[in-house]
Amino acid sequence: MKAAELIQALSDAGRTPKQTILRSIQESGKRPVGCFPIYLPEEIIYAAGLLPVGLWGGKTSMTEVDRYIQGFCCSIMRADMELALRGAYNFLEAIVIPTYCDSMKSLLANWGIAVKTPKTLAYIIPQNRYSSGSLDFILYQNEALRTSLSEITGRPITEADLEDAFQLYEQYRAAMRRFVAMVNDYPVSLNPVNRHLVMKAAWFMDKKVYTEKLNTLMDALLKEPKETETGPRVIPTGLMVEPVKLLEAFRENHFVFVEDDLAQESRQFRTPSRTTGTVMEKLAYRLMDLRGDTFFYEENKSRGSRLIEAVKQHKADGVVVCMYKFCDPEEFDYPIYKKELEEAHVPILYLEIDPQMDSVEQLRTRIQSFAEMLNK
Amino acid sequence: MEKQSSKQMLNDILKRHYEDAQKAKAEGRPVVWSTSIAPQELLEAMDLTVVYPENHAAAIGARKDAPRFIENAESEGYSADICSYARVNMGYANIKHSDAADIPMPDLLFCCSNICYTAIKWYENLSKQLNVPLIMIDCPYNYSYSVTPAAVAYIKAQLLDAIGKLEEFTGRKMDWDRLREVMRISNETAMWWKKATDLAMAKPAPVSGFDLFNYMATIVCVRGKQEGTELFKRWYEELEERKAKGLGPWDNAEEKYRILWDGIACWPYLATTYKILKKNGINMVTSTYPESWTLLYELSDLAGMAKAYGSIYASLSMEYANDRIVTRARNFQIDGALFHSNRSCKGMDFKQYEFQRQLESELGIPSTIFDGDQTDPSVFSEAQYETRVQALVEMMEERKQREAMK
Numbered sequence: 001m002k003a004a005e006l007i008q009a010l011s012d013a014g015r016t017p018k019q020t021i022l023r024s025i026q027e028s029g030k031r032p033v034g035c036f037p038i039y040l041p042e043e044i045i046y047a048a049g050l051l052p053v054g055l056w057g058g059k060t061s062m063t064e065v066d067r068y069i070q071g072f073c074c075s076i077m078r079a080d081m082e083l084a085l086r087g088a089y090n091f092l093e094a095i096v097i098p099t100y101c102d103s104m105k106s107l108l109a110n111w112g113i114a115v116k117t118p119k120t121l122a123y124i125i126p127q128n129r130y131s132s133g134s135l136d137f138i139l140y141q142n143e144a145l146r147t148s149l150s151e152i153t154g155r156p157i158t159e160a161d162l163e164d165a166f167q168l169y170e171q172y173r174a175a176m177r178r179f180v181a182m183v184n185d186y187p188v189s190l191n192p193v194n195r196h197l198v199m200k201a202a203w204f205m206d207k208k209v210y211t212e213k214l215n216t217l218m219d220a221l222l223k224e225p226k227e228t229e230t231g232p233r234v235i236p237t238g239l240m241v242e243p244v245k246l247l248e249a250f251r252e253n254h255f256v257f258v259e260d261d262l263a264q265e266s267r268q269f270r271t272p273s274r275t276t277g278t279v280m281e282k283l284a285y286r287l288m289d290l291r292g293d294t295f296f297y298e299e300n301k302s303r304g305s306r307l308i309e310a311v312k313q314h315k316a317d318g319v320v321v322c323m324y325k326f327c328d329p330e331e332f333d334y335p336i337y338k339k340e341l342e343e344a345h346v347p348i349l350y351l352e353i354d355p356q357m358d359s360v361e362q363l364r365t366r367i368q369s370f371a372e373m374l375n376k
Numbered sequence: 377m378e379k380q381s382s383k384q385m386l387n388d389i390l391k392r393h394y395e396d397a398q399k400a401k402a403e404g405r406p407v408v409w410s411t412s413i414a415p416q417e418l419l420e421a422m423d424l425t426v427v428y429p430e431n432h433a434a435a436i437g438a439r440k441d442a443p444r445f446i447e448n449a450e451s452e453g454y455s456a457d458i459c460s461y462a463r464v465n466m467g468y469a470n471i472k473h474s475d476a477a478d479i480p481m482p483d484l485l486f487c488c489s490n491i492c493y494t495a496i497k498w499y500e501n502l503s504k505q506l507n508v509p510l511i512m513i514d515c516p517y518n519y520s521y522s523v524t525p526a527a528v529a530y531i532k533a534q535l536l537d538a539i540g541k542l543e544e545f546t547g548r549k550m551d552w553d554r555l556r557e558v559m560r561i562s563n564e565t566a567m568w569w570k571k572a573t574d575l576a577m578a579k580p581a582p583v584s585g586f587d588l589f590n591y592m593a594t595i596v597c598v599r600g601k602q603e604g605t606e607l608f609k610r611w612y613e614e615l616e617e618r619k620a621k622g623l624g625p626w627d628n629a630e631e632k633y634r635i636l637w638d639g640i641a642c643w644p645y646l647a648t649t650y651k652i653l654k655k656n657g658i659n660m661v662t663s664t665y666p667e668s669w670t671l672l673y674e675l676s677d678l679a680g681m682a683k684a685y686g687s688i689y690a691s692l693s694m695e696y697a698n699d700r701i702v703t704r705a706r707n708f709q710i711d712g713a714l715f716h717s718n719r720s721c722k723g724m725d726f727k728q729y730e731f732q733r734q735l736e737s738e739l740g741i742p743s744t745i746f747d748g749d750q751t752d753p754s755v756f757s758e759a760q761y762e763t764r765v766q767a768l769v770e771m772m773e774e775r776k777q778r779e780a781m782k
Contacts, residue, residue: 069726070717072457099517102493106726108519109694113730122519126530127489127496128512133533137516140526297496297512301504328458328722332497335453335466336504 003224006217007194013205014197015244020204021053022091028206033149034095035203036104037076037239038263038295040123041142041283046207047157047165048149050093054203055080056264059243059356068110074326075355076239077107084115094119094152096145100295101329121148127297129288138284162279172211173269176202179218180266184258184314186221187229192250192257196241199265231255232376234349235310237303237337238322238330239294240264242355249364253371258314261307262322267293294329303333304340311346317374318347325354347374382611386594389607393427393597394477400425401480406545409479409502411495412596413668414488415513415535415685417562420600421555422542426486427479431593433464437643437751439476446752459720460752462498469506482508484545486538490515490688491668492723509545511538515686521696523686531682559675562600568608569595570670575615576661577708580624580631582615585660586650589641595669625659632657633772636705638664638731639716639724644753645761652762653714656769662708664689664701665724690723697727698734705739711772713743714765720750742771 013020025032030051035042037056045052057076064085065078083089095118097108111120123145126137146157176199183190190198198217202210231254240262241247250257260266267290274285291298292306307319319341323330334350341348349370351363380388401407408419412430419426436442442460445467450456452470454463468474472481485508487499496512503510513534516527539550572591576583591611598604624631635653637660642649653660668688674680689697705713713735715728728745735741744764749755 068729070729072719073722073726100493102723103726105493105517105690106723108517109697109727110730112519113694113698122517124516124519124527126514126516127493128514128534131514131530131534131537133530133537136533137526137530297500297514299503299510301500323455326457328494329497331455331458332462332494332501334455335449336501338453 001216001220003189003217003220006213006220007189007198010201010213010217011194011197014200017058017204020201024051024053024205024209027209030206031093031153032091034089034092034118036080036095036097038098038100039125039268039287039290040096040098041145042207043162043165043169043279043283044142044145044157045096045149046168047161048146048153049155049161050149050153051206053092055089055095056203056240056242057355058083062356068114069107072326073107074101074103074324076324077103079355081107081111081114084111087117090117092118094121094149096121096123098123098125100125101327103326103328119152121145125287125296129296130299134288135281135284138287139280142280142283159279166273166279166282168208168211170273172202172207173273175211175214175218176266176269179214180259182218182221183256185226186224187256188227189221189224191229192241192255193244193247195257196247196265197244229254229256230376232317232371232374233258233314234318234320235259235261235307235314235316236320236322237261237307238263239324239327241320241322242353243357243360245360246351246353246363249360249367252364253367254376255367255371258316259310261292261303261310263293263295294333301333301336304337307337307341308344308346311344317376318349318370321348321350323350323352325352379610382607382614385603385607385610386591389594389598389603394479397425397427397480398478406483407480408484408486409482410486411488411491411499413491413671413685413688414486415538415681416600417555417558417681418535418538418542418550419486420558420562421551422546422548424484424542424546426597428596429465429468429479430461431596432468432477432479433461433751434593434641434643435476436464436468436474437753438646439474440644440753441474441476442644442751442753445471445474456752457719459492459494459498460749461720462494464751465498466501466505469502482506484508485510487511488513488515488685490685490691492690492721494723509541511541513538513685515688515691518686518692520693522692523683527686528679528683531686532679535678535682556675558600559673559681561602561605563672563675565595565599565601565604565608566669566671568605568612570667570672572608572612572615573662573666575612575619578619579634579709580622581634581659581661582618582623582625584625584654585637585662586641586646588660588663588666589646592666592669595666599669599671626654629654630657631659633711633769634659634661634709635768636660636662636664636701636708636710636713637716638701638713638728639718640665640721640750642716642718642748642756643751645748645756645758648758649761652758652765656765658765658769660714661710662704664704667704694727694730698730701731702734702738705735705741710741711775712741712768714768715743715745717745717747718750719747719752719755740775742768742775744768744771
């Protein structure tokens, strides 16, 4: 198959989460477990013989959730709760919810009362990753998750299961990093829309199948001549970039996402795993070693300097701030890295995004103006 | 000599609190900025001067001086959707003066995440912006009725880390005897705080609940000091005396309805929110918030302290939070509840609808919710508040009549 067809196939998979999940269930014979944003040790779920799938909200009318949570809450959390209350997640075996912010903690509190199916598993994260007690706390959470999942499947998760899952995910993460880097040589084929949808598909597929497909895609693409694009070379930063209509506005203006600093994308896989220790320890250290991320406390926060470094490395024209409305942690980070970027003369495009918005016209205009300002 | 009233003591303490901080700064001694329910025992035992930005922001809010600080913070990129205490404090870090009160700039930051994770981001930013070290003690969420042993171990490890960092910062060793003494004092102050606020269980309550909001500023800043113990003991004695005489909250009005207030006070409209309640004969007898300072623990080791700080209701399951509010409603014999949907505090807000249902289904207690903010004056509407309070009065009256028929 040609690269374009492979890109199309994975983009389609990323565009239609539910169908992709159902197909993955059918093909793999595995039972699905929903994974809430932002970071979870998916390897443990995979090692249990279950299929981890991402739950990143989506556009939906909100009626049920209004009985629990006010409107000024993160739209992803609200959408996920709405869908759960309407029974849209009943096909899942369980849902794992971590605790990265106040909204997630409150959502989890309500969830325990309001959502009876599927089974809810909490994954409690430590915000302090520098303490002598941090590692033990994460290991405790990992073991608790392992026990809960074993109860669901009725079989223990062995060390060998964990090792296999870990190795597979290492290959997956390596493939993702390679894919992100390839955008620079193939910015037309891997335009912002395709780039996003191909990566998003990973959330809904068996990682083994996905990694094979992604590697095949990249191998096919490498056989084709390198491409050039005329628009701004930028680094998006934030939770994620959606809806697709918004990404289309970037594509129309020939933007190239030379790298990303998005929770849904590179922050998931950019931190290399440690090479020593048990699998559980390596999983814990990946959370502990993640830097420049909004959702963990970080001493002398490094997000700004990392963005500046990435801009230099890729000779990028600017940074696109994708600010999801009511995302407190992201909103707190912004004034700090904004100042650092300004001091380094890095142009910034600030977009406030509400995933429930009907029209992206205003944002489209701002994207266009930003490109014009950069003379691209 | 006549005993000083608790109100006088309160005013003196607060005045001295801010003066001492300025004096420390002027004399070159370090000043610490701390979150409101942090293990201040460690700082007190190290003889450090501490001020509390949340207290300070509330004082600025009550003085209606918040908007210029908020505008300053927003001009730097802070979103109007984040906690207004944080916005006021970030603005203050630039402007450095308010007629409400002044605090010296910090040499050390001390943050405990048991109140919220927002505080982590806030202090992380302060640390970066002011280039000041930060000691962060994280209290994780518990998807359970009580704090888990894993969480206790994690918090205790951080308390020990914090002691090490404080020793490094001050160049002095921790005096463990002094720490034990401060822990003892802190427990005693917390006990008198609880005893005093619990007197509002009496019918009529010998105290107007809005006093809780005034006294709260001191439970935050002198919990570990002997003067704190004395203040709340004195307050308790005064209220006990009023109770013995059968006196209600006011000399010129009767307590017709007793309510629970959920959420932080609406500081810019403290007088307005109070007067409208009083006009309707409503006394706020209890609140979900001030109880957070009833931090009682075994004095023997740091694990007990870790557990107490990790057990704030924000960190526990909804089942726990529900039981807590229902028990409170029962103990204080409330007729209704008023929920402040405070745009600054998502952690508290997002439990309110469930609390309303619980009070209704468990005890048949009516409630209402109004929009406001702890310091940003642009959110609150007096007309909305008054309408909601009137609706609450009608519901409470209907309930009273129903109860009378039984």
